[in-house]
Amino acid sequence: MPGEGRVSHMAGFDDSAEGSAGGPEAGAADPDPGRLALLIRLAAGYQFREDGVVEHLRRISTYVGVLAAACGRSATETGLLRQAAVFHDVGMVDVPDAILRKEGKLDERETAVMRRHAELGHALLDADGPPVLREAAALAWTHHECFDGSGYPRGLRGEAIPFGARVLAVADVFDALTTRRAFKDAYPLDVAFDIVIEGAGRRFDPAVVAAFERSREALLALAVRLATGKQPSRTGFRLSARDAADGGLFAATRDAYFSCPFCRGLHPREATVCPQTRDLLRRIHKLSGGVVAERYEVRQGLGVGGMAAVYEARHLLIGRRLAIKFLDVEAAPSAESLTRFCNEARFVSAVGHPNLVEVTDMGETADGIPFIVMELLEGRSLGELLHERRRLTPTAAVTVTIEILRTLAAVHAKGIVHRDLKPDNVFLLDEAGEPRLKLLDFGISLLRTGDERHKRLTQAGQILGTPQYMSPEQARGATSIDRRSDLFTVGAILYEMLTGRPVFDGPNPYAIAGAVALCEFTPPRALAPDLDPRLERAVLRALERDPETRYQTAEEFLEPLRAVASEDARYRDGRILELDGPVSGPR
Structure with a gap:
């Protein structure tokens, strides 16, 4: 298997190193700094893609030493654990960069790939070799087991988990919480302590957590000295998307902190302003x-x-x-x-x-x-995508618009008018490897029924909606708004996707609403000369000022767009194409 040559090399190194240090007992009791540094460098070779891995392993070894000693273990056993602990994540060599650095929550496939590292680490190390490698193999295999049996890879429970792994689990989590990683920022030290303590009996061995609490001052001093980067303030820090899925973290912080929906950071309960x-x-x-x-x-x-x-x-x-x-x-x-x-x-x-x-x-x-x-939707809005790229390919723009219109056809068939369509209310997500979209925010929708003229939530002359994406009749405060208003807005969204600019703009909402009411704008091909004339015609008809001369239904608007999309062999109804390709446009 890959890495077998390195395993035998490490085993050979371990034999000679222990002999030169005066035998296994002497080498383990008080690790020689040079020897430990070399072990760390060897282990880091398997995790070379992770930023700051050498410093991480140095901290892990130190924290493990403090906790093992606080648990009453001998100097010999403590020294052995310090050396073995640096190899706990060598199985990460098999985990792709995209998963290691992913900011959001891992999906099922990614989680399965990540979890393989425990068994691979055990296989890479020598469970029948010298003491350091035997201990390292055990730690690699079991440091993600949880005291209540909910961990992996074997679901071990309580004292069936080796002592060293129970110590390493606390040290590893404490270091992960207090340092910056590719997918998260550091958390305040006192919050990290609260989270670890809250995990006693579930994730962690209560006896080890008790030793952790007794060692608080020593661990705080070490974390301040060894941890990379500036420690965050208690007044505002962000919980990573991965950690947010862990109920234990909220259980540990909910009494003193709340998760702010403005910035997604955690603030003390007494805060009155988002910092x-x-x-x-x-x-x-x-x-x-x-x-x-x-x-x-x-x-x-x-x-x-x-x-x-x-x-x-x-x-x-x-x-x-x-x-x-x-x-x-x-x-x-x-x-x-x-x-x-x-x-x-x-x-x-x-x-x-x-x-x-x-x-x-x-x-x-x-x-x-x-x-x-x-x-719960996980992805990003079309507004965020346009902010990043300005302009989409015609294929992407057309297939996104088709999906919006297919959805509106069903909405309009129920007598509902959305009235607040905009890129921020079009949410893009990945479903089984295929891009999908969802229309959001029907809060100001209008319901038209057959037995009454219409039900409105606005008085005559009141304007609801987002000015840049209003129809002219909305901007004028008209009392009668129907599905053709939504179709105008879809035309405005398609215009922006194709040209990289909003169809209407101005220095303030009132100026924008005035521009919409007059319906004066630059034709799409003046901004994108290579645009298919059929797409320009479709946009211009959708953006007619008079509702009577626009498309009358979503199905009618769909016809010219489907004609263009069907020329691409990849296209079928429901499929969105080319959202991942690089796009440039006017700025």
């Missing part, structure tokens, strides 16, 4: 750590909208990760705001299209805050 964005913090912004309706554990803050805050949540009975949106009743106390908020759940459920977010529940918290529970 990152300077937004005022109210009750709705401090809901993380609580349980809603006896079944939803509120976790990381994800974002704030005009009248709501969104958090990640976990269903306590089935373990499913979800999104939960709370109405900000302090900022939007009116009955009209509540009706708009509830519309989202009702309208989306009424349509039941795969390109709409699945709504699973709604209700009120014990203290009267309305909430909606939805599927």
Whole structure:
């Protein structure tokens, strides 16, 4: 197998090194600094792609030594563990860079690849060789086992886990929490202590955690001296996406900290202003750590909208990760705001299209805050993609627009008009390797029914929506808005994807709304001369000022776009193409 030559070389080194140090007992009791440095360099060779790995292994060896000694182990055993511990992650040699450095939560496949490193590390080391390699092989294999049996790779429990692995588990997590990694920033030292202590009896051996607590001053001094980078402030730090999925972290921090939906950082409960964005913090912004309706554990803050805050949540009975949106009743106390908020759940459920977010529940918290529970989406918005790239390829732009229109066809068939379409409300995600999209935010939607002219949540002349993506009739405050308003907005989004510029712009929202009402703009091919004339014609018709001369239905708008898309052999209905390709455009 790959690496066998290195294993035999390491075994040979270990024999000669221990002999030169005066035998295994002498070498293990008080590791020679030069010998330990060489062991660290050898181990780091297997983790060469990880930043700061030498410093990490040096800290791990030191922390293991402190904890083993605090547990009452002999100098000989402590020294042996210090040397063996540096090889605990040699199996990482098989983990691709993309997984090592991924910022978000690992998916099932990535998790399986990551977890292989424990068994590979055991195989790479020599379980029948000299004491250091025997101990190293055991540590590599078992340092991810948990005291309650929930770890991997074998689900060992309690004292069936070797003592060295129980010590290493605490040292490794403490170092991971207090240092910067490719996928996370460092956490404050006192928070790291709280998290480790909270894990006693579940993730960690309570006896080792007790030794950890007794060694607090020594470990703090070592972490300050050895940890790389500046320690973060207690007033604001961010929980990584990987760690946010770990309920134990929230359990350890929820009493003293909350997850801010403005910046996604953790702030002390007494904070009144987000230190990152300077937004005022109210009750709705401090809901993380609580349980809603006896079944939803509120976790990381994800974002704030005009009248709501969104958090990640976990269903306590089935373990499913979800999104939960709370109405900000302090900022939007009116009955009209509540009706708009509830519309989202009702309208989306009424349509039941795969390109709409699945709504699973709604209700009120014990203290009267309305909430909606939805599927959790992981990806990014079209707005974020356009901010990064400015302009998409025509193929990407057309296939994204087709999916928007296919969704609107189903929405409009139920008599619903969205009224607030914009790139930020088009969410892009990956599903089984294929790009997909979801339309979001039906909060200000209009429902038109056959037995009544229409139900409105606005008074005559009141404007709701986002000015850059309004239709002219919305910008004028017209009292009658129908599906053709949504089609105008889709034309504006397609224009921006093709040209790299919004169709309407101005120094302030009022100026933009005025430009929309006049419907004066630069033709697409003036900005993108190589654009297919058929696409320009489709955009120009969608952007007609008079609704009567626009496309009348989503299906009608789809026809010219499908004709262009079908010329690409890769295309089929439901498929979005070329979202990953580099695109440049006007800036």
